[in-house]
Amino acid sequence: MATAKAHTNIALVKYWGKKDQELIIPQTDSLSLTLDEFYTTTRVNFDQELTADQVMINGQQLAGPAAAKVTHLLDIVRQRSGLSARARVDSQNHVPTAAGLASSASAFAALAGAASRAAGLQLSRRELSRLARRGSGSATRSIYGGLVEWQAGHDDQTSYALPIMEQVDFGIEMIAILVDTHKKKVSSRFGMQQSVSTSPYYRVWPEVVARDMAAVKKAIAAQDIDQIGAIAEENALRMHALTLSADPGFTYFDSDTITAMTIVRELRENGVNCYFTMDAGPNVKVIYDQVNRKAVYSTLAAQFGTDRLVVAKPGPGIEIWND
Amino acid sequence: MATAKAHTNIALVKYWGKKDQELIIPQTDSLSLTLDEFYTTTRVNFDQELTADQVMINGQQLAGPAAAKVTHLLDIVRQRSGLSARARVDSQNHVPTAAGLASSASAFAALAGAASRAAGLQLSRRELSRLARRGSGSATRSIYGGLVEWQAGHDDQTSYALPIMEQVDFGIEMIAILVDTHKKKVSSRFGMQQSVSTSPYYRVWPEVVARDMAAVKKAIAAQDIDQIGAIAEENALRMHALTLSADPGFTYFDSDTITAMTIVRELRENGVNCYFTMDAGPNVKVIYDQVNRKAVYSTLAAQFGTDRLVVAKPGPGIEIWND
Structure with a gap:
């Protein structure tokens, strides 16, 4: 055991x-x-x-x-x-x-x-x-x-x-906005397969990733949270563009996803640097430097309520023990 | 004059x-x-x-x-x-x-x-x-x-x-859903220029259009509204994927846009054939055969209210007169 x-x-x-x-x-x-x-x-x-x-x-x-x-x-x-x-x-x-x-x-x-x-x-x-x-x-x-x-x-x-x-050992942090904790309609397994086999843009995706991988490693080495966040946001949008452009097209976004993206952009326009990323579901994760936690959290809480926000820091690797 | x-x-x-x-x-x-x-x-x-x-x-x-x-x-x-x-x-x-x-x-x-x-x-x-x-x-x-x-x-x-x-002389018709009649933030002129110069997927777009043009002309000749609608919906999503994938990425969708897209998909799942398209703004236009007008209209009205819906039929060319 x-x-x-x-x-x-x-x-x-x-x-x-x-x-x-x-x-x-x-x-x-x-x-x-x-x-x-x-x-x-x-x-x-x-x-x-x-x-x-x-x-x-x-x-x-x-x-x-x-x-x-x-x-x-x-x-x-x-x-x-x-x-x-x-x-x-x-x-x-x-x-x-x-x-x-x-x-x-x-x-x-x-x-x-x-x-x-x-x-x-x-x-x-x-x-x-x-x-x-x-x-x-x-x-x-x-x-x-x-x-x-x-x-x-x-x-x-x-x-x-x-x-x-x-x-x-630098201040990168995330707030997960729980937009919808119901089971999603399109699994990531199926969604990515649809993108690979039907999006005409998919053939460009490996190039996008190669560039982003090189850039994000440089940004990590420089502990540049803004650069990391900007790359993550752009990469996420380019991934979601592959679902929109599939045949049939689909999206993991729901209306709250769009609202959250808009709030993040507005925070940035107001000088609070933060960035969004979304996986194969409607939830939005906001990336920021912990010095901005209060400003980001309070703005998101005003829209979504504190019950739907989780602040997450970098976590540890796997632990295994014998019982 | x-x-x-x-x-x-x-x-x-x-x-x-x-x-x-x-x-x-x-x-x-x-x-x-x-x-x-x-x-x-x-x-x-x-x-x-x-x-x-x-x-x-x-x-x-x-x-x-x-x-x-x-x-x-x-x-x-x-x-x-x-x-x-x-x-x-x-x-x-x-x-x-x-x-x-x-x-x-x-x-x-x-x-x-x-x-x-x-x-x-x-x-x-x-x-x-x-x-x-x-x-x-x-x-x-x-x-x-x-x-x-x-x-x-x-x-x-x-x-x-x-x-x-x-x-x-066939029954194609549209309902325009006026999601937001405020001035949009990104003009189509600027938005398309951003897509051309910064989306890595843009280079595939001419291919997408060439295929869709050939297919839609065939569908028009066959007066096949479902085929016309399906092509229009897919083409619109592939256009909007070019805004998401620009640098910086952006979207014309707002939360009501996503809601409208979801309703159209649900109508279709329930056997009422209709299709959406969006231009450089949040409004959604729903394409359907006029025999489905009542079903499409009433479903959209339940969500958006009749004040925000306009039924539009094919219109005439330009008229010019001397005053």
Whole structure:
């Protein structure tokens, strides 16, 4: 029996599109910030007496395709370890599920950590990152804390995350605006596949990412939060342009998303530097230097209320322990 | 003294980007539907006693860059006709100004018609179309009624509109949702220039348009409103993806735009075929077969109220008369 705790991450340069659906090899590199406030704690226990994997999330039994994804990752662990037993998985998710806050990132990172340890495998963080990738692309990055790069690679061996700056010692911070915590309509898995196969602009995306990756690494080295934020905002919009331009076109934005984007732009026009990013859901995350926290928070609270805001700082990498 | 009445038009395949800023030669062809409900009536009187052009719109004197654009078109007319007199321009605009309902299309078409006639020029409709183009790109198409193509061409001689179907004898219709009739923040002139010069996706746009132009002409020939609507919706989203992906990225959508898009998609899911398009502003125009008018109208009215809805049918080409 083993338990792992992994934090979610928000991509500053987005992962949007796979080269290999089965192995989850992405089309491009990506870069994220792991967040302290959102995490998943998962305990795994392989038990000969079970006839099937049993997966509980926040006390609810998981079924259907979501449970099948968990079993798929457990099968990989069983294959590597030679174990045949089914597992009891008990997961506490401190992330609103499936609303673009990347709960699958922390969930599959924690599952990879706990399952591999419970099966007796001693994996390096790089190997853990590769294993987490098989569950969900963004989970690849949630093995590490702070600022993390996922190198696209070209196969299972070469596609893994690397820490860029594990201890973030400058004031970058985010406020997540919980626009809609209901389950989203278009999964990121399906949404990115639609973009790859039907957006005429998708073929330019790898170029966009290559430029943004180089620029954001420079900005991180210079601890230039404004530059990091500006790159993240531009990159997010260019990712969302790929959903609008798909066939049929779609958008993860809802009306509150537009309102939040407008407020961020207005704050900036008024001299309070902050930047937005959105993943495959309507939630908006606002990036800023912590010296601006009060101004950003109070302006967002006036529109959305404090109940819908979460302040998040850079978070740590995965922790795994034997129970 | 002469008066002209010209109707606005809504592009089904968008004009988004110039090859030549001064002559307003577009990057691509485009195709539009002229609408009956929105029009401009303009009277022009060249008068030796005036020391400067005087431009009234809806009883208000026009000044600044907007007045300069009018004088620019009048200068072209003066140059061609040999007239030197300044003009009195009196314009009644039955279009909400600068909210993406293309008031400049009807305004510059009417101005070209009235000014050329008042100056004694006898221009063919093709020549009128080229003249209107010098005021505003979309005005090129407002010379003709019904479904109209603007052939990009490559210079002043070759860039003009052509009628595709002047009498539209099938049931295509639109409802314009007046989301925000305030002046927009980013002019279409500036917005398209930003897209051309900073969106990495812009280079793919000419390809998108070439495909959509061919497809929409086929759909028009087949009087297939669903196909026309689907192409228009996809083309609009791909145009708006160019604003999101500009640097800095921007959007003409406001929160009501997203709400309207969602309602249209839901209507479609419920078997009521309709499609949206948006120009350089937050207003949404819904395209449908008139047999669906009641269902579309009542659903939109429940959200936006009847005051903000205008039903528009295909409209006629320019009329010009001597007063």
